[in-house]
Amino acid sequence: RKEVEQDPGPFNVPEGATVAFNCTYSNSASQSFFWYRQDCRKEPKLLMSVYSSGNEDGRFTAQLNRASQYISLLIRDSKLSDSATYLCVVMAGSARQLTFGSGTQLTVLP
């Protein structure tokens, strides 16, 4: 079983749609959680951290369920520019212990 698992997609949604991604992790000692965004052939960039109480940043909402060991990302009112691969990232301790999911590909269609 992979340490961090994501549905690879692809998710193809129309502009304005709401889309949700889930991610599960196996290491119960994981302490910090993040969503990164990676555009095609580019480096990943931090989208948002995920806090225990859930957090929102504009159209993006992240939630954490420690008991079930999964995190989620909700994107509302999808824009064309949201098209990218979304990486679930889990940290057990130091930055060396960051584990990346293989990503979920999103394409927002006009």
Add this chain to the structure above:
Amino acid sequence: GAVVSQHPSRVICKSGTSVKIECRSLDFQATTMFWYRQFPKQSLMLMATSNEGSKATYEQGVEKDKFLINHASLTLSTLTVTSAHPEDSSFYICSATIAGANTGELFFGEGSRLTVL
């Protein structure tokens, strides 16, 4: 935000040659840098942790004699792929955290796409 620059962005080389990739933190000091490899449609896999002034820490399965890492200053780490083979073709990405911060935010270089013929 912190900027990490990686060079070259793309390199094509012949089998058996060596390729050096540079990773620089432009506006901050990075005592630790990380080197990842990413194959198409797969996750980033940590290859090694590069520590300024000391030997790199390699992940299991990564050959330290093949992937030479040098972190001679607080702003520069280099990865040299020695005697490259076609199976080394991949996207290599470096990253760094700001010294003293443990937020988990990594600042990535732009990546280097290596193609070995």
